[in-house]
Amino acid sequence: MVGGLPARRAGGRICVVFGAGLAALLLLALAQAFRMSPPSPAAPVAAAGGAVETGPSVPLAAASVQATRPPVAAPPRAALATVVPSRLRRMFDHADDLYAYSRELVPEIRAGNAEAMWLMSRVVDYCASYASNPSAYAEDSRALGTLRIPASVAMAAARNRVGERCRRFTAGDGFTPALARQLRLDAVRAGSLAAEAELFSAGEPISPDADYAGDLVDRVRSSRDPDAYNAIAPAMAGEGFAGTTALPDGLDRLAPQFRMLVWQLAACRLGLDCGPDSALMTAYCVNGGICSRDPGQGFEDFVFDAAIPRQSAGLVRKLVDALVADIGGGQ
Amino acid sequence: MKLGFRFRRFSALFWLLLFTAYSVAAMGVVILDAADGGLDGLSGVSTVTIHADEEMRSLGASQLAAVYRARSGVPFMSLPPGSTVKVVWPDGSSEYVVVVDPASRTGMKPVPGTQQPAPDGAGAGSMKAPATAPAREEGF
Numbered sequence: 001m002v003g004g005l006p007a008r009r010a011g012g013r014i015c016v017v018f019g020a021g022l023a024a025l026l027l028l029a030l031a032q033a034f035r036m037s038p039p040s041p042a043a044p045v046a047a048a049g050g051a052v053e054t055g056p057s058v059p060l061a062a063a064s065v066q067a068t069r070p071p072v073a074a075p076p077r078a079a080l081a082t083v084v085p086s087r088l089r090r091m092f093d094h095a096d097d098l099y100a101y102s103r104e105l106v107p108e109i110r111a112g113n114a115e116a117m118w119l120m121s122r123v124v125d126y127c128a129s130y131a132s133n134p135s136a137y138a139e140d141s142r143a144l145g146t147l148r149i150p151a152s153v154a155m156a157a158a159r160n161r162v163g164e165r166c167r168r169f170t171a172g173d174g175f176t177p178a179l180a181r182q183l184r185l186d187a188v189r190a191g192s193l194a195a196e197a198e199l200f201s202a203g204e205p206i207s208p209d210a211d212y213a214g215d216l217v218d219r220v221r222s223s224r225d226p227d228a229y230n231a232i233a234p235a236m237a238g239e240g241f242a243g244t245t246a247l248p249d250g251l252d253r254l255a256p257q258f259r260m261l262v263w264q265l266a267a268c269r270l271g272l273d274c275g276p277d278s279a280l281m282t283a284y285c286v287n288g289g290i291c292s293r294d295p296g297q298g299f300e301d302f303v304f305d306a307a308i309p310r311q312s313a314g315l316v317r318k319l320v321d322a323l324v325a326d327i328g329g330g331q
Numbered sequence: 332m333k334l335g336f337r338f339r340r341f342s343a344l345f346w347l348l349l350f351t352a353y354s355v356a357a358m359g360v361v362i363l364d365a366a367d368g369g370l371d372g373l374s375g376v377s378t379v380t381i382h383a384d385e386e387m388r389s390l391g392a393s394q395l396a397a398v399y400r401a402r403s404g405v406p407f408m409s410l411p412p413g414s415t416v417k418v419v420w421p422d423g424s425s426e427y428v429v430v431v432d433p434a435s436r437t438g439m440k441p442v443p444g445t446q447q448p449a450p451d452g453a454g455a456g457s458m459k460a461p462a463t464a465p466a467r468e469e470g471f
Contacts (some may be wrong), residue, residue, distance in 0.1 A: 133374060137374070139374065140374050140375075143372055144373075147398065147401075149402045150401070150402070151401040152401070176386070177386050177389075177390075178386070201431075201432060203431065234431060234434075234438070237411070238413065256411060256412050256413045257407065257408070257411035257412055257433075260432075261407075283435070286397075286436075287393060287433075287438065288396070288406070288433035288438070289396065289398055289399065289401035289402075289406055290401075290406040290434070291406070306407055307408070
């Protein structure tokens with residue numbers, strides 16, 4: 001009896017320690033499972049035939065809807081020309097009235113211009129939060145302004161900029177993510193690499209092939225298209241680029257969010273508009289809550305100021321240099 | 332004697348709970364509670380439940396994540412791509428979402444199979460992430 005009590009106590013302690021260890025293992029396994037399971041990409045678009053319903057009231061996008069849609073297939077390498085920032089792209093960055101701009105895109109879309117289709121998808125993305133319900137957008141802006149958060153001034157300015165540029169759109173334009181996706185699919189069919197990269201980053205690769213990801217990265221590198229670089233950047237936070245020779249050494253040593261930033265910095269160096277009021281800065285602020293408190297700061301300064309640790313800046317710059325270097329496939 | 336035994340049991344339970352809480356925190360799973368600070372009034376969040384279509388849930392989760400990042404002192408580090416967060420919708424139902432692209436309004440993807448209905452009588456989740464803490468920081 002006397003000797004049994006300490007033994008039971010010891011047994012109890014062992015049980016507690018064992019239980020705690022088991023709990024820790026279970027929690028770690030759970031954590032690992034969540035970290036290692038990115039959102040399962042949707043079935044490849046090619047398999048679904050690219051059939052997506054667009055809203056019934058889509059006046060601006062009606063031009064993009066084709067009578068019969070062939071399955072989407074990755075464009076052959078030879079068909080992909082190096083993209084030089086065009087008049088239409090520059091207009092997207094600088095247009096004060098995106099409604100008027102979208103009107104200019106419509107005839108181009110009807111003529112089968114892949115870039116115009118993709119740019120229309122960007123207009124939809126940029127303006128959707130405002131156009132879907134302008135009064136709710138204004139109400140949200142007011143609510144966010146009352147939160148007294150560090151970024152509230154910058155966020156209000158970015159939201160106002162979106163509201164101003166998109167002011168002539170209404171809910172009747174049917175700006176939904178489904179419409180943006182449909183426009184991207186049309187653009188891919190017409191040969192837009194940036195649209196293809198955006199679909200890939202959104203977890204909707206157009207090919208189920210195992211080596212598709214590596215091939216797409218190779219094509220983006222070869223194109224030296226700043227918008228394609230920017231479009232594929234979010235996918236770089238993930239894994240699965242085995243087989244590609246287009247990734248510079250050392251990129252895999254970066255944390256996921258920094259890999260994404262490296263590609264976006266490279267896009268800026270290749271000519272993407274990365275100024276303080278650019279679509280990139282606006283998207284980060286309005287959609288992601290990532291706003292620079294310095295209204296004159298462009299994307300590159302913002303990233304090195306607020307994201308990249310000083311001791312790692314050298315490595316990041318080296319990787320950006322490597323990404324913008326001509327790998328021989330570009331023109 | 333009896334009091335001492337109870338104390339030791341309580342002590343063991345306390346350390347076990349503390350260890351479990353620490354382990355959960357170490358997992359880095361942030362909880363975005365729509366009821367926190369009146370965020371359930373935002374247009375993209377107010378009517379969303381786990382029964383809404385994926386597009387709506389993605390938009391709502393992105394809006395909550397944007398406010399979380401904006402509140403933090405290190406927005407680039409908060410909820411980086413690849414991180415998983417738990418979202419508690421205004422009705423108390425919840426689910427996990429993965430950050431795919433922090434700059435996209437649809438950059439949060441719900442994780443299939445993680446949807447939990449609202450607990451009876453509950454309006455919101457009970458755990459809240461600290462308003463200024465990053466979700467998970469990763470170095471180089």
